[in-house]
Amino acid sequence: NAGVTQTPKFQVLKTGQSMTLQCAQDMNHNSMYWYRQDPGMGLRLIYYSASEGTTDKGEVPNGYNVSRLNKREFSLRLESAAPSQTSVYFCASTLRNIQYFGAGTRLSVL
């Protein structure tokens, strides 16, 4: 009963490098989300996917792309990482308005 699984848990990148954060849920939820958490700013929505095949921008989408590969998986890609993208990233899925979160990915961009 894994819930929401994020990989990797930690990552260090150099400016300009690219990477993809992976997220998978095994609860058959339709909606999935990507957030970033910065000190003093709570969680800010990057992108969300209301259902398989659809994605929409959130509050801070610049510099990110997403793919809803299937109902289970929702990935977040940084094409050219910047120091401003240093943050903790959370994936979540939703059922009946309750969000279930992954354990987060701590990303540092040097």
Place this chain on the structure above:
Amino acid sequence: AQTVTQSQPEMSVQEAETVTLSCTYDTSESDYYLFWYKQPPSRQMILVIRQEAYKQQNATENRFSVNFQKAAKSFSLKISDSQLGDAAMYFCAYISSGTYKYIFGTGTRLKVLA
């Protein structure tokens, strides 16, 4: 636009005492949901309690209860008999019914003193 405000960046409480965390929100909607999430040092976000706006009765989960004042747009969390394991960041969150975007507050760090 909807907003969620947590005006207390940090709170402290003695073990076994009661503490109340504040949250206010701004919306023109009448049907929505409010949440409190706990984030311990492990970083995992955990749902503490949920309130449907159409319900007048305040939600309760064991030692956790809310004071939901719809007219005042206030949603405070009361933790009774505080335990060391309650030490965490607490986030208030809002979503309007039928939509997909959650709005989170900036969080309140709760310290529990032995």
